């Protein structure tokens with residue numbers, strides 16, 4: 001059978017595609033469920049049927065659509081959120097127009113994904129962790145002020161778990177101390193502060209399209225930026241240091257004599273390009289993003305109603321001007337439950353609910369944190385609190401109402417088993 005068009009592929013998939021609910025592993029409440037369907041698969045396969053798989057017009061189209069979605073000047077697609085972080089960091093020290101010097105200090109919150117920490121470090125910058133406020137999971141503004149020194153030049157903020165940072169105050173601190181701001185939005189696509197999306201406040205933002213994120217390209221990521229110069233410079237870093245694919249060709253046309261312009265290298269660079277398969281997939285996912293995010297929000301609201309009614313659970317706070325874009329169902333244990341995290345997670349696991357710590361917990365506790373120099377986890381009490389009493393369970397727009405009700409009942413039961421009953425036994 002010869003399959004040429006996206007439409008004929010979709011028709012074929014109508015008959016052959018299994019339900020995303022089939023083939024789940026040991027958990028009835030998994031971290032996530034596949035959110036893609038025949039449209040994404042057909043679009044990705046169509047690029048192979050056309051023999052157009054290397055980065056090209058679909059990638060550019062997706063970049064433009066994504067930039068318009070978040071309200072950024074432009075966007076540059078890459079092969080992962082980690083690569084987006086890496087390019088943002090290397091843009092800070094870009095040899096063609098460095099904003100920072102080797103050894104300048106970049107502040108990164110102590111609860112985040114490791115590649116956000118490594119990116120500035122690998123770019124030759126000094127990374128200093130800053131504590132988080134356990135009530136928001138994001139950077140603690142008092143600790144931020146305390147840790148700023150004359151060598152501090154940049155804040156690499158993260159909007160964790162879909163919760164936007166308190167941007168007015170963060171921008172105020174950056175302005176007061178002359179810090180550059182870059183934003184890791186890998187867990188926060190769609191989160192807003194005021195009427196602006198995260199990823200549009202600083203020099204640039206990073207986004208991840210990994211499987212469990214707000215939208216997926218299987219693996220993939222995006223850098224948003226606010227000027228043509230930055231977008232072009234990041235495109236050069238993305239692919240070999242060459243100028244192919246940049247917007248403003250006139251800006252580089254005089255560089256290098258007698259060169260084949262297809263092979264004009266003006267900088268160092270990586271190869272962190274996405275494929276057209278991923279871009280085609282992403283274009284289809286983007287069409288579904290609003291509906292998926294709305295469903296995430298609906299399910300999260302129901303879950304947090306229960307959290308609010310429990311003496312043992314609390315949720316994170318969102319800034320008054322912020323709108324969260326729920327990434328997962330995140331809780332912190334409180335009261336008598338605060339010290340029972342391990343027992344509770346074991347009970348949930350036995351009951352078929354997949355759980356996760358809040359990203360890395362206190363990053364200062366990770367063995368690899370030694371790469372940042374002498375570091376004492378106790379210097380980050382906010383991150384310690386999140387480490388000790390926080391966890392999350394998954395959230396997928398594919399979950400139905402019943403599964404969330406069952407999750408709530410199971411969580412109630414597990415709390416009863418691990419906190420309420422033992423407490424009553426101790427008291428009697």
Ligand SMILES: Cc1ncc(COP(=O)(O)O)c(C=O)c1O
Pocket residue numbers: 080081082083085112113115116158184185186187207208209210220221
């Ligand atoms: C906050 C944060 N930054 C960066 C990343 C890296 O994204 P990726 O997994 O696409 O490399 C993640 C991944 O989940 C993340 O949560």
